[in-house]
Amino acid sequence: MDRSKNGVVQGIASAIGQKHREKDDCQKTTLTLEYAVHIKSSEIDSGQWDALLAQSPTATFFQSRAYYSFLETLPFLNPFVYAVSGNGTLKALLCGYVIAEKGLKHYFSRRAIILGGVMMAETADTQALDILLQETVRQLQRKVIYIEIRNSHNYSVLRHIFESKGLKYLPHYNFKIDTHDANLLSQIGKSRIRDERAAISRGASVTENPTDDELSQWYEILKNLYKNRVQKPLFPYEFFEKMRHCAFARFFLVKAEGNVIGGTLCICDTNNCMYEWYACGLDREKYSQYFPSTVATMASIRYATAHEIRVFDMLGAGIPSKEYGVRNFKQHFGGKLVEEGRFLYICNNLLYGIGTCAIKYVSRYSW
Structure with missing residues (x-):
């Protein structure tokens, strides 16, 4: 549908x-x-x-x-x-x-x-x-x-x-991506695809089945993001630990040099939609050469495409009247800007x- x-x-x-x-x-x-x-x-x-x-x-x-x-x-x-x-x-x-x-x-x-x-x-x-x-x-x-x-x-x-x-x-605002669009790859910013390829060539990888330690590392990155930049409450670790055992949840955690450096938590529903609920990455820290946020989101979109999930919902792009760095990041993945x-x-x-x-x-x- x-x-x-x-x-x-x-x-x-x-x-x-x-x-x-x-x-x-x-x-x-x-x-x-x-x-x-x-x-x-x-x-x-x-x-x-x-x-x-x-x-x-x-x-x-x-x-x-x-x-x-x-x-x-x-x-x-x-x-x-x-x-x-x-x-x-x-x-x-x-x-x-x-x-x-x-x-x-x-x-x-x-x-x-x-x-x-x-x-x-x-x-x-x-x-x-x-x-x-x-x-x-x-x-x-x-x-x-x-x-x-x-x-x-x-x-x-x-x-x-x-x-x-x-x-x-x-x-x-929000961005929604039609993954069935034959022109999707051409609509994704060239820099995003280039960064993804560069990160993989330098040794970055994506895991969809994180261990306890990997999930804990990712949560620490997410928690610091919410504390210092988002400045909004974040669910406790228990929420994400329980999500790991849910059939509808998908983690895409980016690893490099033996550490988790970013990742996303996505939700797949029965109505042909995939939601990028949480995302973070150490893009400004010493792992910037691995572009963890880009790699994680690209892995999520590729999963949706491979599994014929028609819509990839990025779950928010900020208030129209305010500058929002996350919106600037999300706009390069081929999605349509909508105001719902x-x-x-x-x-x-x-x-x-x-x-x-x-x-x-x-x-x-x-x-």
């Missing part, structure tokens, strides 16, 4: 959404009674969940049962899944987690993160989305300071529904202002 068809999403809104926007409030109240809200995974039929994942034009790995089950194994966060069904059929679903830092910082760092966006049935109406967002806010607003939905599809034609529930749209954005709901404005500063401080000084 071609995951890049944003036109299907537009069809949902134009063909069905307009119909319900024209109904008066009384009719909407009556219509709501046809729907059922599910706030626990046990309330959602697993067969319908899988079917929606396979058919929805806005499905991603981050709304799958596999992802939710993985989140349940992590003791440092609280997963949630909310869904809406109509006439006994699942219409819309989202999945995420609540997380906070330890100790005194806990109160100021409580947040709900929803990766991928909202998964909607092709026949879904805007009322199902309306109900789902309303229930999501109701369930989470007393538990967290803010709710953030990080979209993997374009919801622009449905933006008014999100905003009607108090969610503010935030522009955010994010939606933010602030539950407490005062705590949000304090909390965002606290998270940046914690990320830099509390390792």
Whole structure:
């Protein structure tokens, strides 16, 4: 299934959404009674969940049962899944987690993160989305300071529904690569291919089955990156150690001179998409001649191509109005720049202002 068809999403809104926007409030109240809200995974039929994942034009790995089950194994966060069904059929679903830092910082760092966006049935109406967002806010607003939905599809034609529930749209870039494009290699920057070849000729290699020690080395590089440059919280080592045993996870760690010098963690889903979730490399240190970030990303893209995974999602390229070095790096791999954005709901404005500063401080000084 071609995951890049944003036109299907537009069809949902134009063909069905307009119909319900024209109904008066009384009719909407009556219509709501046809729907059922599910706030626990046990309330959602697993067969319908899988079917929606396979058919929805806005499905991603981050709304799958596999992802939710993985989140349940992590003791440092609280997963949630909310869904809406109509006439006994699942219409819309989202999945995420609540997380906070330890100790005194806990109160100021409580947040709900929803990766991928909202998964909607092709026949879904805007009322199902309306109900789902309303229930999501109701369930989470007393538990967290803010709710953030990080979209993997374009919801622009449905933006008014999100905003009607108090969610503010935030522009955010991403790169997506069509690995079935016959011209992909010619679209990848010549310098990237040249650097990859040079690194391999100098002795760099890529391992997809890291040992405990190799994974630990890679995590230290990633942790230093998040502390000194990204300045955002990073999952503890346990997250990555458990990922190593998941069928959907793929590591591409770059080694040179007997050490791990960079690598990526990618996710492969059943919907023909591969996500580059985490990436890092010692490109500015003494291993710069091995171009570890380039080698790792190229290995990931080559894997997706070899396994006929149609879309390689680079999972973020920064805010459009700000210079972003990572965006400059990612733009040379043949991908298409898209703005799918994010939606933010602030539950407490005062705590949000304090909390965002606290998270940046914690990320830099509390390792």
